[in-house]
Amino acid sequence: MKCMADLCVIPFNGNISVADEIAQCHRVLQRFNLDIQLHGYGTNLYGEWDEVFAAIKACHTELHDQGIVRISSTIKVGTRTDKDQTIQDKVDAVDRRLGE
Amino acid sequence: MKCMADLCVIPFNGNISVADEIAQCHRVLQRFNLDIQLHGYGTNLYGEWDEVFAAIKACHTELHDQGIVRISSTIKVGTRTDKDQTIQDKVDAVDRRLGE
Amino acid sequence: MKCMADLCVIPFNGNISVADEIAQCHRVLQRFNLDIQLHGYGTNLYGEWDEVFAAIKACHTELHDQGIVRISSTIKVGTRTDKDQTIQDKVDAVDRRLGE
Amino acid sequence: MKCMADLCVIPFNGNISVADEIAQCHRVLQRFNLDIQLHGYGTNLYGEWDEVFAAIKACHTELHDQGIVRISSTIKVGTRTDKDQTIQDKVDAVDRRLGE
Numbered sequence: 001m002k003c004m005a006d007l008c009v010i011p012f013n014g015n016i017s018v019a020d021e022i023a024q025c026h027r028v029l030q031r032f033n034l035d036i037q038l039h040g041y042g043t044n045l046y047g048e049w050d051e052v053f054a055a056i057k058a059c060h061t062e063l064h065d066q067g068i069v070r071i072s073s074t075i076k077v078g079t080r081t082d083k084d085q086t087i088q089d090k091v092d093a094v095d096r097r098l099g100e
Numbered sequence: 101m102k103c104m105a106d107l108c109v110i111p112f113n114g115n116i117s118v119a120d121e122i123a124q125c126h127r128v129l130q131r132f133n134l135d136i137q138l139h140g141y142g143t144n145l146y147g148e149w150d151e152v153f154a155a156i157k158a159c160h161t162e163l164h165d166q167g168i169v170r171i172s173s174t175i176k177v178g179t180r181t182d183k184d185q186t187i188q189d190k191v192d193a194v195d196r197r198l199g200e
Numbered sequence: 201m202k203c204m205a206d207l208c209v210i211p212f213n214g215n216i217s218v219a220d221e222i223a224q225c226h227r228v229l230q231r232f233n234l235d236i237q238l239h240g241y242g243t244n245l246y247g248e249w250d251e252v253f254a255a256i257k258a259c260h261t262e263l264h265d266q267g268i269v270r271i272s273s274t275i276k277v278g279t280r281t282d283k284d285q286t287i288q289d290k291v292d293a294v295d296r297r298l299g300e
Numbered sequence: 301m302k303c304m305a306d307l308c309v310i311p312f313n314g315n316i317s318v319a320d321e322i323a324q325c326h327r328v329l330q331r332f333n334l335d336i337q338l339h340g341y342g343t344n345l346y347g348e349w350d351e352v353f354a355a356i357k358a359c360h361t362e363l364h365d366q367g368i369v370r371i372s373s374t375i376k377v378g379t380r381t382d383k384d385q386t387i388q389d390k391v392d393a394v395d396r397r398l399g400e
Contacts (some may be wrong), residue, residue, distance in 0.1 A: 001161070006341035008272075008306075008376060014214020016270050016382055019390075023397035037340060038394060040387035041306035041376050044340040049160075053153045060149075060179050061101070070180040070216050072208075074274045074376060076308060076341050079160050080170040082316055087340035090319075094338060095325035106241035108206075108276060108372075114284055114314020118369050119290075123297035138294060139204035140244040140287035141238060141276050145312050170306075174374045176208060176241050176274060182216055187240035190219075194238060197223035201361070249360075253353045260349075260379050261301070270380040279360050280370040 001049045002084055005077045007056055008042035011063055016020035021068070025059040032058070037087050042074075044087045049079070101149045102184055105177045107156055108142035111163055112170035116177070121168070125159040132158070137187050142174075143189045201249045202284055205277045207256055208242035211263055212270035221268070225298040232258070237287050242274075244287045249279070301349045302384055305377040307356055308342035311363055312370035321368070325359040332358070337387050342374070344387045349379070 011021045026043070029036050032055040034047040045052050060071050085093075111121045126143070129136050132155040134147035145152050160171050185193075211221045226243070229236050232255040234247035245252050260271050285293075326343070329336050332355040336346035345352050383386045385393075389391050 001157075002166075003160075004341060005341075006308075010210055010212075010272055012210075012212075012214070012216055012218075014212070015395065016212060016380065018212075019393035019397055022394045025397055026394060036332045036390055039306075040337060040340040040344040040346070040390045041304060042341075042376070046340070049157055053157075056177075057101075057149055057153075059181040060103075060177075064101075064179065064181050069122050069182050070178070072176065072210055075177065076172065076374060077156075077160075077175065078170070078341070079164065080316065082169050091338055093317065093319035094322045094326065095161040097319055098326055100126040104241060106208075106239075109312055110312075110372055112310075112312075112314070112316055112318075114312070116280065116312055118312075119293040119297055122294045126294060126298055134257065137240060138291055139206075139239040140246070140290045141204060141242075141278070144240040146240070164240065172274060172310055178241070190240045191238055193217065193219040194222045194226065197219055198226055201357075201364075203360075211377070220371050232335055249357055253357075256377075257301075257353075260303075260377075264301075264379065264381050269382050270378070272376065272378040275375040275377065276372065277356075277375065278372040279358075279364065281364050 002047065002080055003049045003052055003077050003079045004087065005045040005052050005075060006042050007045060008074045009059055010072050011068045013068045021063060024062060028058045028062045029055050035087055046087050101179055102147065102150045103152055103177050103179045104187065105145040105152050105175060106142050107145060108174045109159055109171050113168045121163060124162060128158045128162050131156050135187055146187050171174045201279055202247065202250045203252055203277050203279045204287065205245040205252050205275060206242050208274045209259055210272050211268045213233060213268045221263060224262060228262045229255050235287055246287050268295045301378055303349045303352055303377050303379045304387065305345040305352050305375060306342050307345060308374045309359055310372050311368045313368045321363060324362060327357050328358045328362045334365065335387055346387050
């Protein structure tokens with residue numbers, strides 16, 4: 001089962017900027033077989049369900065291993081049985097309508 | 101790794117009430133080794149990370165098997181390395197402060 | 201327009217437990233004309249749209265006023281034009297199906 | 301108070317593709333004084349808190365006016381008192397670290 005997901009990880013480490021931790025998660029995500037697209041409030045992920053959630057778990061594990069005691073993530077995940085639709089397909093489908 | 105999660109599943113099947121689908125997910129979740137607490141906009145889940153996400157995947161699979169073509173879920177997931185904290189512990193920690 | 205919402209506020213202040221801040225938000229929410237129900241990963245809110253979002257804004261303002269520099273909240277919000285449905289109505293609708 | 305938000309609107313109208321409704325929301329959002337950036341699982345919004353939430357309310361109102369009976373949105377919203385940070389600033393802050 002393929003899925004489209006959106007991941008936003010928040011480390012409870014007292015830093016105001018968490019760009020270091022997001023970059024670290026991005027490096028973790030890149031070790032998996034996923035399409036990845038960073039945006040301003042999270043990261044789109046597209047791939048097999050098990051791969052997506054193994055990647056998200058690896059982000060939590062990596063940050064805990066660095067000493068971060070608590071993490072809270074918000075995830076959206078969508079599945080559909082009618083067709084594969086990549087991250088770019090979804091954006092294009094809306095853009096096409098906006099251009100009409 | 102234990103985690104606390106919150107799951108809200110939305111089936112794209114055109115029903116205005118989705119209580120049937122939520123009840124069906126609840127029955128699926130109960131097959132897993134999790135603490136489960138339904139609330140007004142989702143369900144709290146507490147247990148091992150892999151068990152929680154196997155349960156969430158099983159909800160998607162179950163609804164697709166029933167013919168629902170598309171599903172979107174919103175999930176929050178929290179992990180911490182300092183202590184175990186159950187669903188009720190978290191509610192009690194806030195209630196205690198409110199009672200002071 | 202009435203709405204059902206779910207609010208989860210995360211202060212970036214370096215505390216591992218955020219129960220103090222959640223309790224503070226709860227006190228803020230209680231100043232508004234809303235049904236409020238705390239759960240293990242957030243708070244259900246039910247009332248007029250403008251009241252709900254004034255309350256959520258007041259939570260952010262209150263925590264910033266206390267010196268918290270950054271806050272991230274996850275919100276779900278649902279609206280429907282067919283009927284009013286309270287927090288308890290929604291839980292009951294699922295429980296009824298589970299009891300059948 | 302400025303905020304960064306992320307909006308994902310789901311209409312309960314039985315359509316498998318909701319690109320029409322997302323495009324319609326996009327047109328509504330463009331009537332407001334906001335930075336807007338569509339991505340694969342939602343839309344980033346940046347601007348004044350009241351403007352952001354007026355825009356989100358207008359999306360719900362617009363879709364209801366078109367006859368959609370029920371809508372559920374997932375929103376993330378972040379505020380910070382230390383500095384303004386645009387959508388692109390946030391992406392650049394992570395990209396810079398990834399490029400190092």
